[in-house]
Amino acid sequence: MTAKLTILKKRAEFLAAARAQHRGTKGLMLQGRARGDGDDEGLRVGFTCSKKVGNAVARNRAKRRLREVARAVLPSHGRAGWDYVLIGRHETTANRDFEDLKGDLIYALKKVHEI
Secondary structure (H helix, E strand, C coil): CCCEEEECCCHHHHHHHHCCEEEECCCEEEEEEECCCCCCCEEEEEEECCHHHCCHHHHHHHHHHHHHHHHHHHHHHCCCCEEEEEEECCCHHHHCCHHHHHHHHHHHHHHHHHC
């Protein structure tokens, strides 16, 4: 199944995902929720990194890696009608091997969906 990815932009969307299921891994934190709004066409994804991750350069590098891992994994492992927020972790998101980061996201998705 390939689902269309839409980017979350509004603060309310991020806050709704923050109240939902979450699962942390070594490389990232994933928050996920079923929207329940009847739009089962695509899934939405947002990205964030706090200042704990580092300066602006480090945060942007971590977010770029999160965007790429989301493009690689979410169309095949994500569920339509869900919102996901990927949160970068201090030093590990930017420096972790890309295949390990993909494995982290797949593991977190499985855990969030089974709850």
